[in-house]
Amino acid sequence: TCYAGVIRLKEVIMKTFRLFVRNTLLSLGITSSIVTVLWAIFSAQLNDLVKDCEWLFLGSIIIINIIYGVISVLPKNSVKLKLGENLKVDVGFGDLFQKEGVVVIPVNDYFDTLVDEKVVSSNTIHGIFVKRFFSGNEKLLKRLISASLKNIVPVEVNKTRKQGNHSRYALGTVACVPYEGKRYFLVALTKFNENYRAEVTKSEYQRVLCDLFDYIEQNSQGNRVNVPLIGGGHSGLELPKQKLLEFLLLSITLNDKLTLINGLDIVLHQSVKDEVSLNIIESYYQTL
Structure with a gap:
């Protein structure tokens, strides 16, 4: 509001x-x-x-x-942080899909490919990803996701679901989708409630981040990784964007195993510019 x-x-x-x-x-x-x-x-x-x-x-x-x-304290468009001996993180505003390297895409726990404003909204990162790269060829995306998840047992197969996919996976599950020389890590962030609205609790959100960064550690293969402000869209998390960014960085910092040779980018959308201060973030980590 x-x-x-x-x-x-x-x-x-x-x-x-x-x-x-x-x-x-x-x-x-x-x-x-x-x-x-x-x-x-x-x-x-x-x-x-x-x-x-x-x-x-x-x-x-x-x-x-x-x-x-x-x-x-003049507003900055980007800051560089050192979160560990082997991890450097750039935080800045830009277009996630224009970045080189691996791109992380938050999706729902069904890994849906139907963008109809009900199952997947077209103005979410999930919806933009599907429309930008697989518009008219959603079956290819579904095959790529299925191939990545073939060895993962879904938590439920919902045959009564009228729209979207039937197999639901645990939150934090990641599907690797290779496309046109790039790789996209689709992470199950949200689940649907009884009103068909995507949501995730704060405790589930923490678990998702832990599982995601464990997966990145094992599968990024030295490539630079680009992460959006996870939870900042239609996730249902009632948290200010500044706190989401701070928590995202804290989750990265607490992952002692995370080592990325070419670093990690947190890419923020221009729409959150008035809600996020990179100066505060930089000052905090400089103090640490």
């Missing part, structure tokens, strides 16, 4: 303001320490230099540090 959007925007603004204060005070502290050391060494020269303009000198230092604080 509009009200919820205003609340989320206020949260980002408050976090950004706190970051500005923190960076300004940190910079001021460092500057003060440097000036103190220099004054102890060159006290006579510096006293002569600022004679009769001490307040101007002090004011200049404060203004310079405030300017630094403002610059440090």
